[in-house]
Amino acid sequence: MFKKETYIARREQLRKDVGHGLIIIPGNHEAPCNYKDNTYWFRQDSTFLYFFGLQREDLVGVLDCETGKDYIFANDYDIDDIIWTGPLPSVKELAASVGVENTGTPKALHDMIAAMKSPVNGKPMPHYLPPYRADIRADLSELLGVSYASVNRHASMDLILACVKQRMVKSAEEIEEIERAIATAYNMHVGAMKLAMPGRYEYELAGFMEGEAWKGNGPVSFPIIMTVHGETLHNHGHNNRLEVGRMLVMDAGCETPMNYCSDITRSVPVGGRFDDRQKTIYEIVLSAQLEAARVTRPGITYKEVHQAASRKLAEGYRSIGILKGSVDDIVASGAHSLLMPHGLGHMMGLDVHDMENYGQINVGYDDETRPSEQFGLGSLRCGRRLQPGFVITDEPGCYFIPALIDKWQAEGTCKDFIDFDELNKWRDFGGIRIEDDVLVTDTGARILGKPIPKTVKEIEETMAS
Amino acid sequence: MFKKETYIARREQLRKDVGHGLIIIPGNHEAPCNYKDNTYWFRQDSTFLYFFGLQREDLVGVLDCETGKDYIFANDYDIDDIIWTGPLPSVKELAASVGVENTGTPKALHDMIAAMKSPVNGKPMPHYLPPYRADIRADLSELLGVSYASVNRHASMDLILACVKQRMVKSAEEIEEIERAIATAYNMHVGAMKLAMPGRYEYELAGFMEGEAWKGNGPVSFPIIMTVHGETLHNHGHNNRLEVGRMLVMDAGCETPMNYCSDITRSVPVGGRFDDRQKTIYEIVLSAQLEAARVTRPGITYKEVHQAASRKLAEGYRSIGILKGSVDDIVASGAHSLLMPHGLGHMMGLDVHDMENYGQINVGYDDETRPSEQFGLGSLRCGRRLQPGFVITDEPGCYFIPALIDKWQAEGTCKDFIDFDELNKWRDFGGIRIEDDVLVTDTGARILGKPIPKTVKEIEETMAS
Numbered sequence: 001m002f003k004k005e006t007y008i009a010r011r012e013q014l015r016k017d018v019g020h021g022l023i024i025i026p027g028n029h030e031a032p033c034n035y036k037d038n039t040y041w042f043r044q045d046s047t048f049l050y051f052f053g054l055q056r057e058d059l060v061g062v063l064d065c066e067t068g069k070d071y072i073f074a075n076d077y078d079i080d081d082i083i084w085t086g087p088l089p090s091v092k093e094l095a096a097s098v099g100v101e102n103t104g105t106p107k108a109l110h111d112m113i114a115a116m117k118s119p120v121n122g123k124p125m126p127h128y129l130p131p132y133r134a135d136i137r138a139d140l141s142e143l144l145g146v147s148y149a150s151v152n153r154h155a156s157m158d159l160i161l162a163c164v165k166q167r168m169v170k171s172a173e174e175i176e177e178i179e180r181a182i183a184t185a186y187n188m189h190v191g192a193m194k195l196a197m198p199g200r201y202e203y204e205l206a207g208f209m210e211g212e213a214w215k216g217n218g219p220v221s222f223p224i225i226m227t228v229h230g231e232t233l234h235n236h237g238h239n240n241r242l243e244v245g246r247m248l249v250m251d252a253g254c255e256t257p258m259n260y261c262s263d264i265t266r267s268v269p270v271g272g273r274f275d276d277r278q279k280t281i282y283e284i285v286l287s288a289q290l291e292a293a294r295v296t297r298p299g300i301t302y303k304e305v306h307q308a309a310s311r312k313l314a315e316g317y318r319s320i321g322i323l324k325g326s327v328d329d330i331v332a333s334g335a336h337s338l339l340m341p342h343g344l345g346h347m348m349g350l351d352v353h354d355m356e357n358y359g360q361i362n363v364g365y366d367d368e369t370r371p372s373e374q375f376g377l378g379s380l381r382c383g384r385r386l387q388p389g390f391v392i393t394d395e396p397g398c399y400f401i402p403a404l405i406d407k408w409q410a411e412g413t414c415k416d417f418i419d420f421d422e423l424n425k426w427r428d429f430g431g432i433r434i435e436d437d438v439l440v441t442d443t444g445a446r447i448l449g450k451p452i453p454k455t456v457k458e459i460e461e462t463m464a465s
Numbered sequence: 466m467f468k469k470e471t472y473i474a475r476r477e478q479l480r481k482d483v484g485h486g487l488i489i490i491p492g493n494h495e496a497p498c499n500y501k502d503n504t505y506w507f508r509q510d511s512t513f514l515y516f517f518g519l520q521r522e523d524l525v526g527v528l529d530c531e532t533g534k535d536y537i538f539a540n541d542y543d544i545d546d547i548i549w550t551g552p553l554p555s556v557k558e559l560a561a562s563v564g565v566e567n568t569g570t571p572k573a574l575h576d577m578i579a580a581m582k583s584p585v586n587g588k589p590m591p592h593y594l595p596p597y598r599a600d601i602r603a604d605l606s607e608l609l610g611v612s613y614a615s616v617n618r619h620a621s622m623d624l625i626l627a628c629v630k631q632r633m634v635k636s637a638e639e640i641e642e643i644e645r646a647i648a649t650a651y652n653m654h655v656g657a658m659k660l661a662m663p664g665r666y667e668y669e670l671a672g673f674m675e676g677e678a679w680k681g682n683g684p685v686s687f688p689i690i691m692t693v694h695g696e697t698l699h700n701h702g703h704n705n706r707l708e709v710g711r712m713l714v715m716d717a718g719c720e721t722p723m724n725y726c727s728d729i730t731r732s733v734p735v736g737g738r739f740d741d742r743q744k745t746i747y748e749i750v751l752s753a754q755l756e757a758a759r760v761t762r763p764g765i766t767y768k769e770v771h772q773a774a775s776r777k778l779a780e781g782y783r784s785i786g787i788l789k790g791s792v793d794d795i796v797a798s799g800a801h802s803l804l805m806p807h808g809l810g811h812m813m814g815l816d817v818h819d820m821e822n823y824g825q826i827n828v829g830y831d832d833e834t835r836p837s838e839q840f841g842l843g844s845l846r847c848g849r850r851l852q853p854g855f856v857i858t859d860e861p862g863c864y865f866i867p868a869l870i871d872k873w874q875a876e877g878t879c880k881d882f883i884d885f886d887e888l889n890k891w892r893d894f895g896g897i898r899i900e901d902d903v904l905v906t907d908t909g910a911r912i913l914g915k916p917i918p919k920t921v922k923e924i925e926e927t928m929a930s
Contacts, residue, residue, distance in 0.1 A: 031496055033508045034724075034815075035822035036597045038687050040505040043498045083806075083869050086697040132501045134599035138613055148603055148613060203682040211676015217668040217703065222503050232551040238682065259499075341548075350499075357500035404548050 182449025184216030230431025265435030284316030337376025397433030647914025649681030695896025730900030737928030749781030802841025862898030
């Protein structure tokens with residue numbers, strides 16, 4: 001936890017930015033796995049963490065913009081619990097530790113909301129964020145007297161935008177936490193590289209990474225991607241056997257005990273030596289990844305960074321005869337997106353896709369920048385103008401997706417810029433992605449954390465050691 | 466997955482046992498962690514696994530007891546998904562793989578239920594189990610037209626009892642799966658023992674175990690307990706530093722890819738050598754654990770097995786002067802339960818606490834056996850008469866819980882059988898628990914899996930190696 005003044009200041013700013021009414025920020029409950037009391041690990045809601053910092057389940061935070069008061073509502077554990085759990089702080093003590101003076105039971109919260117419904121102030125609906133868990137949605141339905149189906153429709157855009165405004169700019173202490181998460185990701189990735197030998201199974205390496213994450217005292221920040229079929233972007237199975245000739249895509253990160261995230265991807269040749277074809281594609285992707293970090297700076301939009309990386313990819317694919325025409329025309333046509341249908345990156349912080357629960361467009365875009373309709377670029381999660389303190393992932397990739405190649409070829413999509421005969425020679429290649437986490441500084445950008453082996457030489461040396 | 470005939474036979478038996486109406490068995494959805502698309506690992510519902518065996522999310526199984534037909538309802542992935550996910554089987558193909566001939570969309574399920582609501586058959590409510598996840602509860606609320614608050618009240622006791630009847634007796638192929646889970650638990654426990662040296666933190670060992678579980682290609686079967694304060698029974702934090710003099714309680718298991726479970730506890734002295742006090746308590750607990758396995762056989766109730774273990778504990782505590790009076794009187798009074806407030810064990814199978822979502826009393830008890838009201842014995846999760854094929858954990862423990870000791874002393878509870886002066890000499894000891902998974906055979910019982918070091922000598926040798 002940060003010191004309580006941090007949370008007090010954040011809440012004060014939030015009340016100022018939202019300006020009116022009551023703000024409800026529910027913390028998470030335990031999440032049942034296969035029965036009520038067998039839960040997944042407890043993950044506090046990120047918004048609750050940002051403004052209240054507390055890791056206990058079943059807490060509800062409330063900010064009153066009219067009175068300037070903050071509240072935490074929850075039941076204390078009872079004396080019988082304490083025999084099993086050891087001594088635990090009371091709700092009042094927890095609240096005080098983050099500078100909240102007012103506490104109450106869930107019943108008191110119900111009474112407060114019921115009183116609000118009076119037409120006196122004319123603003124009966126408190127501000128809340130669209131819930132992403134069904135239990136919180138059911139709670140809000142019951143608390144606010146709106147149907148379960150309509151809960152998300154009544155979420156507050158004022159609150160969303162005020163939260164984005166604060167959370168998108170990371171403080172120095174937040175950056176420190178993120179670098180701590182990357183330090184653990186270093187152990188995860190370097191260790192897994194050394195295990196990437198033929199005969200092993202993907203799940204053995206994924207298991208190693210899970211263990212390293214927990215040894216850092218936090219969970220993984222998202223389900224590990226560990227696959228010799230990197231071209232299958234949504235691939236969370238880990239059942240393949242590693243064979244020489246395949247590139248292994250390892251996309252994995254972790255969270256610190258405070259739930260700040262890391263998100264790193266490395267792609268390595270099974271067995272430890274790149275062959276010529278692997279090296280060719282790898283160098284193209286790496287050139288794009290480095291270019292993105294090079295041009296990232298305050299004032300540029302992330303859409304422009306994405307396009308700078310796209311130019312490098314287009315140049316590379318042109319040099320090996322997969323694409324044709326001028327680089328400008330290729331990028332304008334979107335032909336290169338056949339090989340990278342996703343965006344360059346996304347914000348990262350207390351969520352690996354930071355604030356994704358607020359709605360991607362509200363986080364990655366603003367009045368000035370809007371998402372593209374073009375294939376590939378349209379998947380860019382963040383297009384907005386960069387500010388110092390933003391943390392963004394930089395993760396270009398190259399994927400030979402047979403079903404997509406066949407679709408484009410059949411439809412003639414971008415056919416003036418694609419040599420399908422040449423392209424089809426690579427259709428069994430698989431995929432490569434390279435990802436780091438980048439801080440926008442006052443003057444440019446900095447790749448965060450201790451450098452994780454990334455060049456062909458560094459990876460081959462690491463895997464041989 | 467087992468062969469499809471297994472699932473066909475299980476469903477046929479279920480239809481026969483329930484006898485009438487429609488049975489709805491919803492599979493699980495993905496479980497959101499900190500936003501909708503960042504999920505915990507996918508855990509299929511155990512009842513769905515038992516009768517339908519399929520691991521995909523968003524499936525709903527239906528059994529019609531009137532027509533003998535089985536159904537699976539779900540949407541197919543669409544063609545755009547397939548570009549990202551690679552080729553995936555259709556719902557029809559999935560259903561066929563477990564012998565289900567009829568499939569439909571969620572809309573078709575809604576139409577089927579809507580048609581059922583007609584008063585013609587006079588039985589408008591289908592059978593379903595009480596949901597333990599809020600999303601499934603909301604689904605059932607909407608599907609059946611009952612309020613969210615009342616969904617669990619309408620759950621079917623006929624269905625619960627029919628499911629218990631089948632699932633409590635494990636087949637040979639289920640036992641094989643459970644032993645596979647124990648093989649991975651062996652790696653988890655033996656590896657962690659060797660790491661249990663002063664200066665390390667609990668989370669490092671818990672992380673090691675998480676990794677070993679995933680290297681076995683499955684999740685942990687419950688949140689790992691790894692604590693030098695074993696006396697705090699509900700202790701899932703892992704922040705303590707290991708120091709010589711503390712007993713480390715490691716209660717952890719895993720699931721196979723088919724989600725059969727293991728659940729093993731070992732307690733080891735930090736540093737690898739038991740001191741005299743530790744050895745004394747350890748031997749008492751071990752004698753109880755071995756006694757329970759020794760007396761377990763078909764025809765005995767598990768309550769009787771619990772009491773046989775209790776006698777060994779009482780004998781031991783009497784021998785060191787903590788308890789006084791005759792062993793029979795001590796056990797009858799429940800005085801020994803001050804040091805073991807929980808039951809001896811629980812059923813295990815597709816859930817680590819098997820079928821706990823059905824309600825503990827419906828699983829662990831029956832018309833013949835009812836839970837005790839006595840402290841300790843009343844916490845016994847399973848009291849019923851044992852049958853060949855039951856898998857039960859055998860997990861006695863000894864915990865010096867200062868808050869509970871003080872409470873009993875202040876209240877004078879069982880004061881004729883407890884020497885509080887002697888007892889208080891142990892109040893900082895911590896806790897010990899020893900647990901194996903036991904199969905009830907035709908003639909007795911068998912501790913499942915490759916033996917994991919358990920005697921003082923075996924543990925000391927393992928930790929020294």
